[in-house]
Amino acid sequence: MKPLTGGNMRFGYYPGCSQISSAKEYDLSLKKVIGNLGVSLDELDDWSCCGATSGHVTNHKLANGLAMRNIMLADHQGLDNIVAPCAACYNRLILSQYETFNHPEIKSEIEELLSTKFEKDIGIFNVLELFMKIGLGKIVENRKRELSNLNVACYYGCLLVRPADITKFDDAEEPTSMERIVEATGAKTVDWNHKVECCGAAHSIARRDIVVDLSKKIIDDAIAHGANVMVVACPMCHTNLDMRQRTMKKVYPGHKEFPVLYLTELVGLSLGMNEKELGIDLHYIDFKYDDNIIKNTVA
Amino acid sequence: MKIGVFICHCGENISRTVDCPRVAHFAEGLPGVEYSIDYKYMCSDPGQKLIKDAIREHKLDAIVVGSCSPNMHERTFRNAAVSAGINPFLVEIANLREHCSWVHDDVEAATEKAIELVRMAIEKVKRDKPLTKIRVPVTKRVLVIGGGIAGIQAALDIANAGYEVVLVEREPSIGGHMSQLSETFPTLDCSQCILTPRMVEVYQHPKIKLLTYSEVVKVEGFIGNFKATIKKKARHINEDLCSGCGLCITKCPTKKKSYNSFEENLAFRPAVYVPFPQAVPNIPVIDETVCMYYKNGKCGMCVKVCDRGAIDFEQKDTMLVADIGAIIVATGYKLYNIEKATPESKYKGYGEYGYGKYRDVIDGLQFERIASASGPTAGEIKRPSDGKEPKKIVFIQCVGSRDPSKGISYCSKICCMYTAKQAMLYKHKVHDGEAYVFYMDIRAGGKMYDEFVRRAIEEDHVKYIRGRVSKIHEENGKYIVKGEDTIAGMPVEIDADMVVLATAMIPQDNAPKLAQTIGIPYDKHGFYNEAHPKLRPVESTTAGVFLAGACQSPKDIPESVAMASATASKAIILFASDTLEREPVVAKVNEDLCAGCFYCKKVCPFGAIEVRDIKDVNGIIYKEVAYINQGVCQGCGTCTATCLSKSIELAGFNNEEIFAEIAAL
Numbered sequence: 001m002k003p004l005t006g007g008n009m010r011f012g013y014y015p016g017c018s019q020i021s022s023a024k025e026y027d028l029s030l031k032k033v034i035g036n037l038g039v040s041l042d043e044l045d046d047w048s049c050c051g052a053t054s055g056h057v058t059n060h061k062l063a064n065g066l067a068m069r070n071i072m073l074a075d076h077q078g079l080d081n082i083v084a085p086c087a088a089c090y091n092r093l094i095l096s097q098y099e100t101f102n103h104p105e106i107k108s109e110i111e112e113l114l115s116t117k118f119e120k121d122i123g124i125f126n127v128l129e130l131f132m133k134i135g136l137g138k139i140v141e142n143r144k145r146e147l148s149n150l151n152v153a154c155y156y157g158c159l160l161v162r163p164a165d166i167t168k169f170d171d172a173e174e175p176t177s178m179e180r181i182v183e184a185t186g187a188k189t190v191d192w193n194h195k196v197e198c199c200g201a202a203h204s205i206a207r208r209d210i211v212v213d214l215s216k217k218i219i220d221d222a223i224a225h226g227a228n229v230m231v232v233a234c235p236m237c238h239t240n241l242d243m244r245q246r247t248m249k250k251v252y253p254g255h256k257e258f259p260v261l262y263l264t265e266l267v268g269l270s271l272g273m274n275e276k277e278l279g280i281d282l283h284y285i286d287f288k289y290d291d292n293i294i295k296n297t298v299a
Numbered sequence: 300m301k302i303g304v305f306i307c308h309c310g311e312n313i314s315r316t317v318d319c320p321r322v323a324h325f326a327e328g329l330p331g332v333e334y335s336i337d338y339k340y341m342c343s344d345p346g347q348k349l350i351k352d353a354i355r356e357h358k359l360d361a362i363v364v365g366s367c368s369p370n371m372h373e374r375t376f377r378n379a380a381v382s383a384g385i386n387p388f389l390v391e392i393a394n395l396r397e398h399c400s401w402v403h404d405d406v407e408a409a410t411e412k413a414i415e416l417v418r419m420a421i422e423k424v425k426r427d428k429p430l431t432k433i434r435v436p437v438t439k440r441v442l443v444i445g446g447g448i449a450g451i452q453a454a455l456d457i458a459n460a461g462y463e464v465v466l467v468e469r470e471p472s473i474g475g476h477m478s479q480l481s482e483t484f485p486t487l488d489c490s491q492c493i494l495t496p497r498m499v500e501v502y503q504h505p506k507i508k509l510l511t512y513s514e515v516v517k518v519e520g521f522i523g524n525f526k527a528t529i530k531k532k533a534r535h536i537n538e539d540l541c542s543g544c545g546l547c548i549t550k551c552p553t554k555k556k557s558y559n560s561f562e563e564n565l566a567f568r569p570a571v572y573v574p575f576p577q578a579v580p581n582i583p584v585i586d587e588t589v590c591m592y593y594k595n596g597k598c599g600m601c602v603k604v605c606d607r608g609a610i611d612f613e614q615k616d617t618m619l620v621a622d623i624g625a626i627i628v629a630t631g632y633k634l635y636n637i638e639k640a641t642p643e644s645k646y647k648g649y650g651e652y653g654y655g656k657y658r659d660v661i662d663g664l665q666f667e668r669i670a671s672a673s674g675p676t677a678g679e680i681k682r683p684s685d686g687k688e689p690k691k692i693v694f695i696q697c698v699g700s701r702d703p704s705k706g707i708s709y710c711s712k713i714c715c716m717y718t719a720k721q722a723m724l725y726k727h728k729v730h731d732g733e734a735y736v737f738y739m740d741i742r743a744g745g746k747m748y749d750e751f752v753r754r755a756i757e758e759d760h761v762k763y764i765r766g767r768v769s770k771i772h773e774e775n776g777k778y779i780v781k782g783e784d785t786i787a788g789m790p791v792e793i794d795a796d797m798v799v800l801a802t803a804m805i806p807q808d809n810a811p812k813l814a815q816t817i818g819i820p821y822d823k824h825g826f827y828n829e830a831h832p833k834l835r836p837v838e839s840t841t842a843g844v845f846l847a848g849a850c851q852s853p854k855d856i857p858e859s860v861a862m863a864s865a866t867a868s869k870a871i872i873l874f875a876s877d878t879l880e881r882e883p884v885v886a887k888v889n890e891d892l893c894a895g896c897f898y899c900k901k902v903c904p905f906g907a908i909e910v911r912d913i914k915d916v917n918g919i920i921y922k923e924v925a926y927i928n929q930g931v932c933q934g935c936g937t938c939t940a941t942c943l944s945k946s947i948e949l950a951g952f953n954n955e956e957i958f959a960e961i962a963a964l
Binding site: 171 | 639649650651654770772773774779
């Protein structure tokens with residue numbers, strides 16, 4: 001685990017584009033939950049695109065430049081770290097910083113591009129790491145209800161833990177950190193096969209057929225292993241696993257709706273917040289926490 | 300003093316970046332230089348003749364050769380000088396290749412540097428003193444470490460030549476990995492059938508002293524005169540009394556106390572065991588960690604049933620010391636473990652294949668045991684989890700190998716062949732079964748090797764899929780193998796009953812430790828380094844220590860055997876004369892100056908420094924000084940650099956010579 005520099009509980013916040021659009025509820029629930037645990041987020045002033053998806057496959061310099069601009073802002077604001085809740089933002093920021101600090105030629109190129117000097121290694125955290133930093137004990141202490149009737153399939157997707165040599169916080173093939181957080185809410189976790197399988201990611205737009213097939217397999221495997229809800233920490237995964245279930249139902253007529261929550265929403269539920277406060281009502285697949293959930297969702 | 304300077308072009312290796320005629324011409328003008336010339340290949344026969352003729356014609360006293368590294372051709376030029384009547388230690392090499400032309404590209408600057416290097420060598424050679432080689436006696440006995448096929452072959456060859464061999468094996472029996480194999484490629488002959496007669500031959504050979512369940516813990520000395528300390532671990536069985544009847548084994552109540560490592564953990568064994576029925580020697584060992592007697596002092600069933608009184612719970616480890624002339628290291632390999640590795644391990648394990656949690660995802664050696672007539676399933680192909688016959692089997696090659704992200708960049712070399720063999724054996728035993736092989740490339744270089752792979756594909760209809768497997772997971776008792784067929788350009792999914800992983804060959808866990816004990820170098824993986832990759836493949840860089848088999852790099856049986864015989868002949872060559880010539884480049888103490896601090900003794904890596912008493916006329920000790928055993932000293936110079944009173948000098952590299960070199964710069 002990367003040490004928290006300075007030893008305080010001040011976190012920089014890089015929302016990224018999803019948090020203000022398709023994943024509003026992720027942003028909403030994150031702020032609510034963190035606030036409830038006594039931690040505040042300092043949003044970067046004037047943050048810009050992280051370079052994900054189109055940027056980093058188009059031009060290497062552009063990709064690093066976009067990501068490093070945000071890291072530069074954090075440094076200028078006196079922040080030691082950045083929380084990037086979106087897995088793609090997280091991946092772009094941590095990778096660009098790694099490349100910049102490990103390749104002098106990239107460093108000088110980006111420094112020239114941004115007219116700055118990079119000296120401080122900014123800690124880049126995803127939401128799992130954020131909860132780990134805050135301490136799982138905090139969740140347990142503030143828990144208003146035990147979600148013990150939830151059997152949760154923790155889905156990591158591809159970017160959250162990879163490349164493991166650089167992200168350095170969990171095993172790339174058999175990660176378990178999300179399970180530990182979920183278990184702190186009192187919910188149970190299931191051991192399943194597809195926690196790091198591909199959901200189809202950005203093919204969601206151009207090749208919906210691929211995404212529907214891949215996401216269907218993930219959901220089916222979760223159900224086969226006894227899950228009644230899935231938890232994710234990536235807006236892209238959520239889009240594919242939640243929104244694309246509508247198409248899934250058309251392609252696979254027998255498909256039964258399966259709720260997919262953000263990790264922050266699940267923690268929020270255990271802290272006593274309701275679905276509306278957390279934005280769960282914005283999902284395509286409805287989810288209402290009640291004690292009879294097992295009966296309602298498992299086929 | 301008349302000095303000759305000879306500048307070699309090394310084909311174009313030096314002359315490409317160094318203006319050789321200019322260097323030779325410059326040297327001509329230096330004080331003391333009588334003759335200077337450049338030539339295309341100085342190491343060649345005409346090149347050497349050029350040196351010899353010049354020495355005779357110009358009556359040269361010493362020569363400087365500007366050429367490749369002295370590691371390469373110092374000996375060549377010294378020999379040439381000797382045949383023309385010059386002492387070999389009046390030959391200096393200026394390294395114009397590794398130290399100059401190969402590492403620079405600016406011709407002007409490289410030529411300047413070459414001139415400096417030659418000038419330094421000239422100043423040194425002016426002060427060099429003629430030295431005479433030291434002669435030391437040779438102990439004509441070989442220590443062979445490791446009793447696999449390589450060690451067995453080396454031991455037999457040497458013993459058959461009439462020399463004594465001490466063969467040390469860590470396990471209770473010799474035989475190594477070859478004794479675990481079912482059948483061997485490319486002939487499909489039974490491994491045990493060809494190996495066990497050789498094991499017995501070793502046991503019965505009057506010239507071979509076999510020490511099983513033993514480890515080499517210390518090696519001192521030098522070529523021809525090693526002293527090895529061997530720990531003989533307590534078997535708790537008196538080897539002289541045991542008849543090998545096996546009654547203790549059948550009566551031992553701890554039947555399933557520990558995994559049977561010979562069966563690759565696919566079976567259990569009792570506390571008292573022989574690794575396998577054909578073990579040599581056929582003498583059991585008692586595993587203290589599981590034996591009831593060591594737990595609570597009770598049981599003693601084996602004592603009751605042994606009518607020869609061979610059980611000895613009190614037996615202790617013993618240390619043996621042997622005088623040795625040459626060492627053959629044949630410690631073999633182990634397989635990459637796909638289980639989750641510790642964070643400090645350089646190997647990562649395979650989370651995508653379940654980190655070893657699926658019981659029917661096994662490695663190549665486990666499949667060998669399953670396919671072996673003497674194995675846990677008596678040769679019937681059954682999967683470990685439920686004993687059912689797998690109808691669909693997937694073999695995956697290059698698991699670990701050729702994958703730097705898993706910690707290994709090299710090819711394990713034997714997997715293409717043994718996978719083809721295993722797939723073939725499977726098809727021979729399960730006629731209605733389907734076998735798939737995922738491969739990256741098929742590397743079947745060797746006599747009848749590619750034909751063998753073709754036979755698996757064409758006659759036995761093994762389905763080869765070119766591509767990697769990204770994931771294995773279990774679903775309703777099947778193993779879903781997801782991969783890519785890169786030829787068809789399609790993802791593939793196979794619902795297999797069993798998966799066999801051709802995991803990489805890696806060095807034994809304690810390979811670096813043994814290397815440090817013996818004093819031989821090893822590479823970043825832990826494989827032992829040969830002295831030269833092409834011309835000295837079976838020698839280590841330590842004189843008198845030879846390498847055989849997979850401890851040097853992945854090897855199959857024929858290669859290991861060939862290497863073993865090569866090391867045997869190296870040892871026999873060494874024993875052809877009664878004394879050995881050693882380089883006279885050794886350190887010497889000036890006893891008048893020595894203050895007796897013995898810092899040199901502390902730093903000497905070879906234990907060559909002793910304490911010597913200086914006595915007055917009445918025989919009373921008035922001073923202790925350091926004394927360097929010239930037979931042990933390797934001339935590394937560590938003591939020279941450490942000595943506070945500057946009273947140690949290294950012959951051939953004394954202070955005057957070195958300072959003259961530096962001053963010439």
